Amino acid sequence: MTGEIPTEKVLELCETIYTKVLKSIEEDFMTIPEEKARWVMSAESNKESAERYDAWAEQYDADLQSWGYRSPAIIAGIVGRYIPLDSSPILDAGAGTGIIGEVLNILGYKGIVALDLSKGMLDVAARKGVYSDLYQMALGKGMDFPTDYFAAVVCVGTFASGHAPPDSLDELIRITRPRGHIIFTVRSEVYERGGFKRKQQELQLANEWQLLEIVGPYISIPGSDDPEGTNKVFAYRVT
Numbered sequence: 001m002t003g004e005i006p007t008e009k010v011l012e013l014c015e016t017i018y019t020k021v022l023k024s025i026e027e028d029f030m031t032i033p034e035e036k037a038r039w040v041m042s043a044e045s046n047k048e049s050a051e052r053y054d055a056w057a058e059q060y061d062a063d064l065q066s067w068g069y070r071s072p073a074i075i076a077g078i079v080g081r082y083i084p085l086d087s088s089p090i091l092d093a094g095a096g097t098g099i100i101g102e103v104l105n106i107l108g109y110k111g112i113v114a115l116d117l118s119k120g121m122l123d124v125a126a127r128k129g130v131y132s133d134l135y136q137m138a139l140g141k142g143m144d145f146p147t148d149y150f151a152a153v154v155c156v157g158t159f160a161s162g163h164a165p166p167d168s169l170d171e172l173i174r175i176t177r178p179r180g181h182i183i184f185t186v187r188s189e190v191y192e193r194g195g196f197k198r199k200q201q202e203l204q205l206a207n208e209w210q211l212l213e214i215v216g217p218y219i220s221i222p223g224s225d226d227p228e229g230t231n232k233v234f235a236y237r238v239t
């Protein structure tokens with residue numbers, strides 16, 4: 001009939017409008033800093049997490065700086081307590097845009113290697129010129145590094161909801177040399193409920209590592225409106 005639009009065309013138009021509206025809502029939403037933190041913590045897969053961090057990457061440093069991100073200073077202090085300056089290579093696991101690598105580099109550490117799920121975050125990290133290598137890789141089973149390869153590992157802000165699981169710790173121990181250090185943060189909401197406490201204790205009972213120190217809890221991003229946002233830092237020595 002003249003003037004009638006075929007059903008397929010109507011469906012196609014609806015889909016186009018829906019996609020555009022969704023994209024515009026997502027863009028508006030991404031201008032609110034607090035929402036970005038919630039958004040990445042509600043990711044339900046590595047793919048979703050990588051996509052969300054890719055979208056945030058270019059604005060990430062400015063947001064974290066405006067929130068008064070405290071972890072870099074705290075981690076620098078703890079790294080200085082345990083990791084000798086000539087330790088190399090050092091893995092920055094979940095390196096993101098390289099905020100921690102930058103601090104370690106300024107302190108004089110060399111051979112810092114970045115690993116992250118998000119290519120967008122790694123691209124920003126690469127531009128800082130502080131990493132000897134950068135790998136787009138997921139924390140967890142089957143990490144593509146030889147056993148006993150790293151002198152030390154740091155992992156900051158990456159053990160949280162919607163991020164890397166407790167099983168990541170098995171592989172971090174495998175790729176760290178005996179007597180090497182693993183220093184990492186765990187957010188409060190995943191420490192017990194997310195299985196980190198149990199996993200960390202199992203590894204201690206199995207004599208895989210020795211706990212040296214727990215620092216915190218502290219609020220890592222005081223400027224963000226996030227009631228659960230406390231972290232502890234754990235320092236372990238691999239046996």
Ligand SMILES: C[S@@+](CC[C@H](N)C(=O)[O-])C[C@H]1O[C@@H](n2cnc3c(N)ncnc32)[C@H](O)[C@@H]1O
Nearest residue numbers: 053094095096117118138139156157158163164
């Ligand atoms: C909150 S950011 C922290 C980045 C950086 N360490 C810092 O302190 O600014 C968390 C990072 O972990 C990465 N990530 C999330 N899940 C991961 C996984 N399963 N394996 C590796 N990286 C992951 C994200 O892409 C993101 O860059």
